[in-house]
Amino acid sequence: MITAGIFGATGFTGYELVQILEKHPDVQIQFATSQSFSGQWLSDIYAQAPHLPLISGEEAPLDQVDVVFLCLPHAAAAETAVTALDAGCKVIDLSADFRLDEPDVYAQWYGREHPAPHLLETAVYGLTEWSRVQLPGAELVAVPGCYPTSVLLALRPLFQTGFTLSGPIIADSKSGVSGAGRKANETTHFINVTDNFSPYKIGQAHRHQPEIEQVINWWQEDAPPVIFSPHLLPVPRGILSTIYVTLSEPFDLDEIQTHYQNAYANEPFVCILPPGKLATLAHVTHTNKCVIGLTQAGNTLILTSAIDNLLKGAAGQAVQNMNVVFQIDETTGLT
Amino acid sequence: MITAGIFGATGFTGYELVQILEKHPDVQIQFATSQSFSGQWLSDIYAQAPHLPLISGEEAPLDQVDVVFLCLPHAAAAETAVTALDAGCKVIDLSADFRLDEPDVYAQWYGREHPAPHLLETAVYGLTEWSRVQLPGAELVAVPGCYPTSVLLALRPLFQTGFTLSGPIIADSKSGVSGAGRKANETTHFINVTDNFSPYKIGQAHRHQPEIEQVINWWQEDAPPVIFSPHLLPVPRGILSTIYVTLSEPFDLDEIQTHYQNAYANEPFVCILPPGKLATLAHVTHTNKCVIGLTQAGNTLILTSAIDNLLKGAAGQAVQNMNVVFQIDETTGLT
Amino acid sequence: MITAGIFGATGFTGYELVQILEKHPDVQIQFATSQSFSGQWLSDIYAQAPHLPLISGEEAPLDQVDVVFLCLPHAAAAETAVTALDAGCKVIDLSADFRLDEPDVYAQWYGREHPAPHLLETAVYGLTEWSRVQLPGAELVAVPGCYPTSVLLALRPLFQTGFTLSGPIIADSKSGVSGAGRKANETTHFINVTDNFSPYKIGQAHRHQPEIEQVINWWQEDAPPVIFSPHLLPVPRGILSTIYVTLSEPFDLDEIQTHYQNAYANEPFVCILPPGKLATLAHVTHTNKCVIGLTQAGNTLILTSAIDNLLKGAAGQAVQNMNVVFQIDETTGLT
Amino acid sequence: MITAGIFGATGFTGYELVQILEKHPDVQIQFATSQSFSGQWLSDIYAQAPHLPLISGEEAPLDQVDVVFLCLPHAAAAETAVTALDAGCKVIDLSADFRLDEPDVYAQWYGREHPAPHLLETAVYGLTEWSRVQLPGAELVAVPGCYPTSVLLALRPLFQTGFTLSGPIIADSKSGVSGAGRKANETTHFINVTDNFSPYKIGQAHRHQPEIEQVINWWQEDAPPVIFSPHLLPVPRGILSTIYVTLSEPFDLDEIQTHYQNAYANEPFVCILPPGKLATLAHVTHTNKCVIGLTQAGNTLILTSAIDNLLKGAAGQAVQNMNVVFQIDETTGLT
Numbered sequence A, B, C, D: 001m002i003t004a005g006i007f008g009a010t011g012f013t014g015y016e017l018v019q020i021l022e023k024h025p026d027v028q029i030q031f032a033t034s035q036s037f038s039g040q041w042l043s044d045i046y047a048q049a050p051h052l053p054l055i056s057g058e059e060a061p062l063d064q065v066d067v068v069f070l071c072l073p074h075a076a077a078a079e080t081a082v083t084a085l086d087a088g089c090k091v092i093d094l095s096a097d098f099r100l101d102e103p104d105v106y107a108q109w110y111g112r113e114h115p116a117p118h119l120l121e122t123a124v125y126g127l128t129e130w131s132r133v134q135l136p137g138a139e140l141v142a143v144p145g146c147y148p149t150s151v152l153l154a155l156r157p158l159f160q161t162g163f164t165l166s167g168p169i170i171a172d173s174k175s176g177v178s179g180a181g182r183k184a185n186e187t188t189h190f191i192n193v194t195d196n197f198s199p200y201k202i203g204q205a206h207r208h209q210p211e212i213e214q215v216i217n218w219w220q221e222d223a224p225p226v227i228f229s230p231h232l233l234p235v236p237r238g239i240l241s242t243i244y245v246t247l248s249e250p251f252d253l254d255e256i257q258t259h260y261q262n263a264y265a266n267e268p269f270v271c272i273l274p275p276g277k278l279a280t281l282a283h284v285t286h287t288n289k290c291v292i293g294l295t296q297a298g299n300t301l302i303l304t305s306a307i308d309n310l311l312k313g314a315a316g317q318a319v320q321n322m323n324v325v326f327q328i329d330e331t332t333g334l335t
Helices: A014-025 A078-088 A103-110 A146-161 A208-219 A253-263 A311-325 B012-021 B076-086 B103-108 B146-160 B208-219 B253-263 B312-324 C012-023 C076-086 C103-110 C144-161 C207-218 C252-261 C311-325 D012-023 D074-085 D105-109 D146-162 D210-220 D253-263 D311-325
Strands: A002-007 A027-032 A067-070 A091-095 A138-143 A169-175 A226-232 A241-247 A270-272 A290-296 A301-308 B002-007 B027-032 B067-070 B091-093 B140-142 B169-175 B226-232 B239-245 B270-272 B290-299 B300-307 C002-007 C027-032 C066-071 C090-093 C141-144 C168-176 C226-232 C240-247 C270-272 C290-297 C300-308 D002-007 D028-033 D067-072 D088-092 D141-142 D168-176 D226-232 D239-246 D270-272 D290-297 D298-307
Touching: A002 A014, A014 A027, A014 A311, A027 D141, A067 A311, A067 D028, A078 A091, A091 A311, A091 C300, A103 A208, A138 A311, A138 D105, A146 A169, A146 A208, A146 A290, A146 A311, A169 B169, A169 C168, A226 B239, A226 B300, A241 B169, A241 C168, A253 A270, A253 A290, A253 B239, A253 D074, A301 A311, A301 B226, B002 B012, B012 B312, B067 B076, B067 B312, B076 B091, B091 B312, B103 B208, B140 B312, B146 B169, B146 B208, B146 B226, B146 B239, B146 B253, B146 B290, B146 B300, B146 B312, B146 D298, B208 B226, B226 D088, B253 B290, B300 B312, B300 D074, B312 D290, C002 C012, C012 C027, C012 C311, C066 C076, C076 C090, C076 D141, C090 C311, C103 C207, C141 C311, C144 C168, C144 C207, C144 C240, C144 C290, C144 C300, C144 C311, C168 D168, C168 D239, C226 D239, C226 D298, C240 D088, C240 D168, C240 D226, C252 C270, C252 C290, C300 C311, C300 D226, D002 D012, D012 D311, D067 D074, D067 D253, D067 D311, D074 D088, D074 D146, D088 D311, D105 D210, D141 D311, D146 D168, D146 D210, D146 D226, D146 D239, D146 D253, D146 D290, D146 D298, D146 D311, D210 D226, D253 D270, D253 D290
Parallel strands: A002 A027, A002 A067, A067 A091, A091 A138, A169 A226, A270 A290, B002 B027, B002 B067, B067 B091, B091 B140, B169 B226, B270 B290, C002 C027, C002 C066, C066 C090, C090 C141, C168 C226, C270 C290, D002 D028, D002 D067, D067 D088, D088 D141, D168 D226, D270 D290
Antiparallel strands: A169 A241, A241 A301, A290 A301, B169 B239, B239 B300, B290 B300, C168 C240, C240 C300, C290 C300, D168 D239, D239 D298, D290 D298
16 A cells, blocks of 8 residues: 655645545555645535545655655745655655756746756656656656646657658647636636636746747757647636647658557557547546547648646646556556 | 618527617618528517517518628528629628639538629628728628638738748637527537537638638738638637747747737727737627737747627628728727 | 716726716716726726726815715725715715615624714615605615615515515525625635535525515515525626515416516516516626516415626616616616 | 446436446446437547447347336336336336326326336335335336435435424525436527526426425325426536425424434435535535535525436436345445
8 A cells, every 4th residue: 555645735736636546546645735724624625525634734744655746836846855755755746846857947937946956867757658667666756737748748659750840839728727726816716717718828938838848859859949828718627739730741641640549559548539530628527538639731730639637637647657656557546 | 871681680690780780870670580480579589689570581671771681501691692682782791602702612612502603703801901992882791700800800910011921820719609600509518518628620621711811812922821720619709819920030029019000000990909918808708899919939920819709700890891881980889 | 967986996896887887978987996906097907998097095086076986895885975975976885885774783784883874864775666766866875785686676566566475585596706796715716616506695694685674674564584595606797586475375476467567667677577487697697677577386476586786786776876866867878 | 247228328317327337346237228329339429438339229138137227208218117127127217207106197297198107106216315125126216306306305304303394395496407408409508508597497387396296295294385496507517406494483403403414324425514504516516415504594494405416316316226226335336
């Protein structure tokens, strides 16, 4: 039995993690922390939550757990990671702190020095389907951002084809409101969301853009730039990314379709749709799946890629990573 | 006083037209037709509708009206247009029948021979801001499609700049459900729409793609191809298009911003947002406005363009065209 | 031309008032206040708002206006009312401060002494259809609560019939989220509202319950108690009240239907539906109307009554009252 | 292993049943029927459905199953029940055919003679918490209607108290759109549902009213009449009933609260909320639970009762009944 602690259990991601781990046959939740609600119960916060006590992060009995999940703001996550690693725990970090491998890039996008740059080498970027070799036994896993997960899983097979790309990669992404977090503010007020649809930080202004670009550059040096345009959807959960990749020369969609199907043939959580089908949120909400459809328009390949932002885009992928780290069946607790 | 008749008054577009014309100080509605509901009242169909009798199309007293609005399916619209023009009425057609100027292209996309190809020369493409010179006194106006309106108004000033484009123009568009029409089917069932978000006919598969491409080619020969990707939003009304145009060389966003502001400085229904602001549905629903924001990502200009699909994208623009045709103030009845 | 000032213009009700008064042919807005946003423009707050400067309440030039509208929290409203009346302005108060005529009842429900009990005699309870005689020239009008408006307009004709009631009057009411105000909090977070439906303060716990009960007792001494159960709907606006009134003896629905139709025959903003029809939000949103349907179940009369909470339930009724106070056509600016 | 067949697997209820039974450790689905989609796969209809073949009802191999679930229209269900019982299968019927025990009442409300009145005696009304004694080994179970489940579970303990009631029992109920079924029509069109809220068949006009009244009369002869008012909520799933029961004399809420808690102390799927808490949809969606809150207003007890209409109101309760019929743990497959 794997013993686990959850830091930041009252946010949407933390609560989702509790729900998964409560039913995970190989995991025992030892503690759940909350700065705002310590002393209360998780069931005070969420109508359907289990009756789990909330303690402060300082009280967390790190000596009782094999692994901690960090659902904390950036910077706070890195600091807790240091403490937890020192205490001998494995760390699955759902924040952005260990996703970017250059401290300078981190400083530029997150507005502060990286709190633990010495750990950047240790951290495994946990896009499970791609990082599976590095994960078993890993000490520190950086769970990818929600948007990057939807975009990178859709692009990965293309970078194994030898095609060259022309012009920027454009990812036009749309996310449900849970991506904006549990904090009540103007952005999440029902009146501002319902009957509305809003782009935000489009182009090269959102923190997930350098994350996507970094991984693509791992896959291919001198890859074209990424344009990433997030939009807020009036739905509770789910991300759909419509991704435009223009190739340097004509291509045969059937061939690429076959390549994608082969690339993901043995993946339990990635589904390539049949030719002509497009991914929708309805394919993926409340699942750990990434569903991908392929379309052609001239020399441009259009990928539609859908995930549940709270599951495959956060808590689900975190547990998928944990399963691989601890070398148990990768799908345990996730189907 | 302009006397008007509405063919197809019970669809969403027809009903919106009734609402505008009922309050238009220079228009008198003489008749409203419906094939499915003739003999009933418009107030039987819509909870807030005026008590307007519905007659069949065959009963329409064409000799009593100066102008007819056609909110009919394609082909049926062209046939009614012939009859109405013969009777001496001006025709504002909200269907697709007179938008494409090549009968062959029409046949390819609409699956039948054009019912009245001799009228294609007569028809004015009523993107009012662009067609204003041709509209006064016009006999037949083709109101642009909803998606093309949002895309073309956003692109128009760019084609006056002398910039050359590189790679395809990509319009990633999102529309509310009223765009799918009043007919109840799987697509419009609440359960399939709410909490969901779906692409459909993306790439070069939707009938509005050749319409956009045609107009762009009027503006610039050998313009790059258009990729057009519509998506269905879980909202009742509104379209947001996020448009990616990659230029052949670096550009200065401030310069383009200024150009856009100048281009639309005197337009009552087009609003260029200040630098850094992005268009949203909340800017435009229930108005005849098109609101446009400009963003830069490297050599790519990203335009966000929002309209209300039933107003600026249909009934509003139809009335705007009518006002210009009859040479009354263009904003009458629309503010 | 009536000159007007609006206190609290950035709340949902205040903004709605601005929208009405901007188009009201007999009103000139002289100023709009906001404590949180003074120095900014209303168009900074709402995407479609006019470019109206926001000043602090202290700066308000009371000598320039004939009337002020108070869209302020309770207590603050009463204090501003005192100042404005002293300056010679008429006051239309949209807060709860002058709705209850007993200072003790106010203290009990609002948790503080009434700030201006000497004005309670002056205030006219502005349920326009019922108060029309007292309104012309009135100095101070208390606009009824949104829920009470929907309930009282539905009940009023019944209290003119001579029927006696048996058991409590039960009003099961459902309101859109704008009723909860512009402040972002847990209650108004999109994730807590969408796909959900929640009762709150049901029975005899909501401040609108004593307001309803007070008015009913004006109409009939020893009226039965009122049970009032509000619920939060996942919609932006609108209230539907389903009201159960059990009569002491059998009744003929046709007779009551006819009585209701006669009672409201000349009312521009109250609509009695034909027999068998039920009121819905779709009948009334974005209008100043109250739509009422009547149903029978044994000795129980069931009334369905719908209004737009921001219009007939607040800003619309406020302007309707203002029209009567200034003796201009009651519907001006409201259709 | 229990072998099961599902008649009508493509409706919302049938699909929900498939989802439960697919994961039920003691059940093997042998077949799933659909009249409209036979020859296709369930995954053609629902984006997340398993790849289950759909056969016509006539092809169903009744000899291979221990139990059949009927998610069919009324009358069709009774006919299939006869065939299935003859073939030796147990029948869990989710239609209305065996809920009313008087053929005359059935004929009155369903507009036709009962197709199999001889089975009415055999059928067990499967409100599991109340019928548990009769269920083990039962041949034919009538799963209660969704609305009746929410109302009856909330009322049941009251009828064990000895209190007498005064005046009608009023159940003001609100349901999500899945209750209206998978068929696309005006009622379920997104545009007619979103931003709207509608009562329908209120008073004593809905088929669930006699069902509720019948069961209450089983519990107490000469019980007062039931007024039942359904409303359509703009949410996909969930029912909240606000129920008003006026007692003949004053009561102590604490005492009734304690009685309710005791009555349901051992029930895995009924939860009595602590004093002061009200049931909401958020408590129950996607669960088989019924959550109940108690409030007092004078002599009136107000019950708020929430269920998921597709689970505890249909497929979940059906499986709960099946578990008891086959004498396996009642919660199997449902948590």
